[in-house]
Every structure is written in structure tokens, then in C-alpha cells.
Amino acid sequence: MLTYIVRRLIHAFVVIVIVSIAVFILIRLLPGDPIEMLISQTQLTETTPEMIEALRHDKGLDRPLPVQYADWFVQMIRGDFGTSIMRNFDIGKEIGNRVTVTLMIGLSAFVIGLVLGPILGIVSAVRRGKFVDNLVTVIANIGITAPAFWVGILLIFFFGVRLKLLPIYGYTLPWDDFWMSFKQSLMPIFVTALGPIATTARQTRSSVLEVMSEDYIRTAWAKGLNERKVILRHIIKNSLLPVVTLQGTMLRMVVGGSVVVETVFVIPGMGKMMVDAMLSHDYPVVQAVTVIMTLVVVLSSLIVDLLYGWLDPRIQYD
């Protein structure tokens, strides 16, 4: 078990290194020179080539690429993400502030999906062909096929513009103003959770249906167990395994979805930071946010793998 964990940790580290190199190279291919953009932004009246070079040297952009990469990676491991080229803020601090916002919404959505998805799937499978099943199937299909930004716009239109029940944009942290935070989070959390709920519900449904046709379930019925016991003890326990493996993908969905959701609802989180940085060619910010997001995904899929092994003792660690 311990060697397995160590091996998976090394694997995770390798993935992070590959991703960081890939992102570093990709970002360098972006069009537009950040130094030129910075100069046009600060509206310096007279710029000499020497000043540009000095600035470039100052930002460390005149060194060879491998040196820049190694420097960046080592700094990052120490927790120093550098400063934004465009607006001179400390990226680590800024991410620290924004990651809370993204996590508040993302984690709530993830947990809701984790709880609601399987419940809907189980109910749907147990009542197969009935009204509930059809309803869940329709909702799941909408959740998978509707673009997140569109669901967001629809919600804003009905609950914000028409019914005037909920604020249509912005975010407040719960410890600043709980009621406001609650009202502002409802729609973004729902939009973020919709995909995970739908996917998990579908997966659970088919997995439960599969388990229900197994011999040991017939045995359980045959030995006279009541419905509750059969469903809780035998069906659910065995059908949740494939659902657990899906959770890595769900996290990826939640993390990636934050970009769209935070843009629609104008929420100052990591996703919005990403889009803004991308539109202003702020290399270090894009790099840092991508690596952090990947780190979240890799570590959580590691947890999912370990959880899977714990739930299914048949899995061997060697």
C-alpha cells in the first residue's frame, strides 16, 4: 500500500512537470509581446530600445528559455509564483485570495453532485421505466447537453431579471455577509453542479441496473431480505464503485467549468483571472493558474484512486 502511494505520488509529480513544461512552451508561443503591451499601457511618451531592453531584463524575459523555466519551476515549488507582468501584483497572493472563491463554489458544486447524482441514479434505476426514471433521464440529458453558459443565462433571466429573486452577478464571501453570499452562490453552484450531477446520475443508473441483474441480488431476494436491505446493503454498495472512478473527471469538469461560470456571473475567482490574464497576455498569471488547476485535478484523482482501492479490496497494489 505504501509503495503504491509513493509510486502514485511520483507519477503525479511527473504529470505536473510535463504539464508545466507544456504550458511554459505553449505560453511562449502566444502572439503579442508582453513588454510592448506593458509599455503601450503605461503610456510612456518616449521609449528608447535601451529602456525596452532594461525592462525586459528587469522582468527576466531576456534569459534563455530553459533557464527561465527552471527558475520559474523552482520558485513555484517554494510557493513563489512571481509577479504579474501587467499589473505588478503578487500572483501567489492573488491566487490565494481567488482560490477561496473558486473553491467555495467548486467544492459545494462537487459535493452536491457527489450526493445528488448517485441518489437520482439509484432512484431512477430502482423505479425503472416509471415517471421518476423518465424525469431523471430527461434532466440528466439536459445537464449533459446544455452549454453551462446558456443555463447560467437562463437562470439569470428567470430568477434575476424576471422574478428579481436573486442577484445576477458578483460574489461575497460567506463570512463577510452570509445571506448575500448564499443568494449570490445559488445560481453559480447550480450551473457548476449540473454537469457532474447529470453524468454521475447516468453512470449510477446504468451501474445499478447492471448490479440488479447479478446472481447475488437474486439470492438476496430469494432468502427473503426486505427491499430496503437489498437495495442498501447489496445493490448500492456494489454499484458505487464505477461511480467513484468518475469523480476525477467530475473535478476536471468543475475546475474547467469555473472559467465559464465565473465569466457569466462576473465572479472574481481563478477562472475569471485566467480569462482576463489570457486576454492581456499576462504569461506568468496564465502559467501559474493552469499549473494550480492541474495540481488540484492530479491530487484529487490520486485521492480517488486510493479511495477506490479502499472500497474495492479486490484491487491489488503492487
Place this chain on the structure above:
Amino acid sequence: MTTKTDSINAPGLGGEVDILEEQLLPPVNEFRRFVKVFFRRKIVLIGFIIVVLIVAMAIFADVIAPFGPYEQDLHNVLAAPDSTHLLGTDSLGRDLLSRIIYGSRVALSVGVITVLLSAAVGTLIGLVAGYAEGALQSVIMRLTDAMMAIPSLILSLIVASILNRGVLGVVIAVAITLFPGYIRLINGQVLSVKQNDYVMAGRSMGSHKARIMFRHILPNCLSPLIVQMTMMMGVAILSEASLSFLGLGILPPTAAWGGMCYDGYKYLMMRPLLSIAPGLAIMVLVFSFNMVGDGLRDALDPKLRGTSSN
């Protein structure tokens, strides 16, 4: 399998065995069986019809659309729906319905090209990885893992902003997030198909590696590949829409449903249809492709169970 062994065991009675076989197993028309299973569910049929209709709409957009996609009527800006403009007009006085009709071209072409490109690249790499095994396979699969660890929308965003904002740029940006999935799928398939006797036979006959890969292994991976491709159509269309919505996909004035949603979003209070209608179009198209994918899986899967060795 049984037919072959029977006729080998009784070479002189070949004809009789064939007649017997025919009586035991009435000839099944593969295509008719496929169509029957495929359309068994009503929702699949509906999805299929909608896909055909939208494809027709994209091809004949010039004939169907009442106005051109760029035709501006500055006296009739943000008009409410009426008999001339069935869904109203946008902030530049362009007919919304016509732009939605033309938008199907972007959605479908990005979807189809993306899926073909990512499937071709992914299948090729997956074949090589699964066939080679050893170090090459582990390097390819580790790189694939790394690719799949980046949230796909983030990766698309970065790649899309490197490339120019045309159809091709968006196609590459989306395809780069999809092809690792094919590598995994095909790699797994190859590993199981490879165990079959006919691959061993091919190898012992001295067939070239490429011949074994493309003539013997690849055809036996086709069913899951086709299902995956249909399913990915929806994903590709959704990704393009998200990129266009964020302003990093297909740029205006080209009519792309995601971009139209973003433009219309500014006028949500006054003309909600401007952002809601294009989004609905995306959902209907993606939903239909997913239904077709479901039907294909039902129709192709039993055959799959028969051919794979485990």
C-alpha cells in the same frame, strides 16, 4: 467459428453442412439488424431526424434563411419578433433566425473536422502504443495522462489564443483536448484484440507490422471508435461554443452560436431571445448527436462482445 470448424472436419460434406447451417441459423442481414436495433428507441429516431434536418439546414442555408447572416438593417435594431423577422433582430439589425441557420455551418463543420482530426491522430498513436508495448507504450501513456490532467477548457483556451481565430484554429484547440481520449480507447482495444489467434497467425506468416495493425487490428477496434466519435461530436460542438462565448473562439461577425449567446447576453433584459435562442440550438444539436451515439452503441455493442477475446 462453428461453421469453419464444421466444414474443416467434414470436407466432403461441405455443401450439406452449409444447408444445415442455413436451416439452423436463418441468414441475418447485418445491415437490417443494425437498422432495427438502432431505431428501436423512439428518442434515437428523433435524434437522428434532427441531425439530418440540421445538416440539411446547414447545406441549404442560402435557400432557407430569409436574410443573409451579415445583412444589417440599422433602422430595425433589436427589433421584437414579428412576421418579417421571426425571432427579431440583433444589435446591428441582423435577422436572428437567419444567423442561427447559418450558425449551424460553423457548429457542424467544427464538430466534424475536430472529431475526424482527433480520431485520426489519437487512433494512430493508440495503435502504435498498444502494438509496441514496453517503454514506448509507457512513455505515450504517461504523456496522455498528463494531457488529460489539464482541464480541457483551459487547454483549449491556451491553444486557441496561440492560433488565429478561424475555424481551423478552433478545430485544433478543441481536437488537442479530445485526441488523448482516443489514444486510451484504442490502446486498450489493441491490447485485447492482439491476443486473438488471427493476429498471431498474421505475425507467424511474416506480415509487416503496419499490415497487422491496419488490416487485422484496426478493423476490430472500429465499433467502439465509431461510438466514441459520435459521442465526441457533442463534446466538440459544446467546446467550440464555450470558446466562442469567452471571445477566444470563432470571432464575430461570423455567425457562431456561442458568440451569438455572448453578444445577446448584453441585451438580456430587453431581448432575451438573442442569447436564449442560439443556446437552445446548441443544446438541441448536441442532444441529437448524443442520442444517435446511444443508438449506435446499442446497435454495435453486441457484435463487439462477440469479437473481443475476453
